[in-house]
Amino acid sequence: MARSALSRDEVLDTAAALVREHGPAALTMRRLAAELGTAVTSIYWHVGNRESLLDALVSRTVTDLGTIRPRGTTPTERIVSVARSLRRALRERPHLVAMVHERGLTERMFLPAQRALAHEAHAAGLRGAHAARAVRALQFQVVGYVLVERNRERAPAQSPAEEELWREEAAGSDAELARALAAPIDTEALFVDSVRALVDGLLAGASGDTGDGAVGRGPYSL
Structure with missing residues (x-):
């Protein structure tokens, strides 16, 4: 028997869950x-046709993605918190983010995070092109890291695996390095x-060079 009450938000919540788990085709x-x-x-009646x-x-x-808010007491802590929140949001919504990109709204999606990063860059003393480069560098760092993570997760099983290769080097001149590289990767800590x-390097020049204004373009689909 069909249910008698249904809200638009419930429809969208369920649709989003299907896309997150199985992709848009599902x-x-x-x-x-x-x-x-x-x-x-x-x-x-609630949402129109499939395209709507x-x-x-x-x-x-x-x-x-516009709900990301900085946390922490210092510019560095707050910038890192924005980066972590953005990474988590992208990781949780790969198919939805790809749909955003396909509709030409990638830059709009990232604008709130860029604004938050720009605010923290100003708080740290960066201005003009230097601040713009910091925002872009951090944005590319987050998106690039997520892309690498996803590619590693989707890659076929490797034989020998990285862990096995480095285990063979454990008797070398830097056994501690080999053991560390043979251990599982803590992707959150590495991020x-x-x-x-990156932030330390960017903020180190807060009162110095303002650069030539060269900044990159936005990130692409996950």
């Missing part, structure tokens, strides 16, 4: 209706280390 109106225990006509539903999911994804190192 999102059909019939499957969505089955997940919600309602009639297909009810889905159309996809547009609504894209709009919601853009809005969600924080890399962002902190």
Whole structure:
């Protein structure tokens, strides 16, 4: 029996969950209706056709990434917190982020995070092109890191694996290095280390060179 009450938000929540787990191709109106225990006509009433539903999911994804807020007491802590939040948001929504990119809204999606980073760059004493380079460098660091993570996760099993290769080097001149590289990767800790190192380098020139204004272009689809 079809359910009697349904909200637009519930439809979008369920649709987003389907896309996150199975990709956009799995999102059909019939499957969505089955997940919600309602009639297909009810889905159309709340969100329109499938293209309208996809547009609504894209709009919601853009809005969600606008909720990132810095945390911490120093510019470095706050910048790292933005980077961590952005990485987590991208990791949780790969298919949705790809849909945003396909609709030409990537720059709009990243704008709130850029604004937050720019604010913290100003708080740290960076201005003009130097601040712009810092924002772009951090943005590329986050997106590039997520791309590498996803590629590693989707890669076929390697034989021998990295751990096995470095285990063979454990008797060399730097056994501690070999053991560390043979150990599983703590991707969160590695990410924080890399962002902190980048931030330290960027903020070290806060009162110095303002650069030539050369900045990169935005990131691409995950």
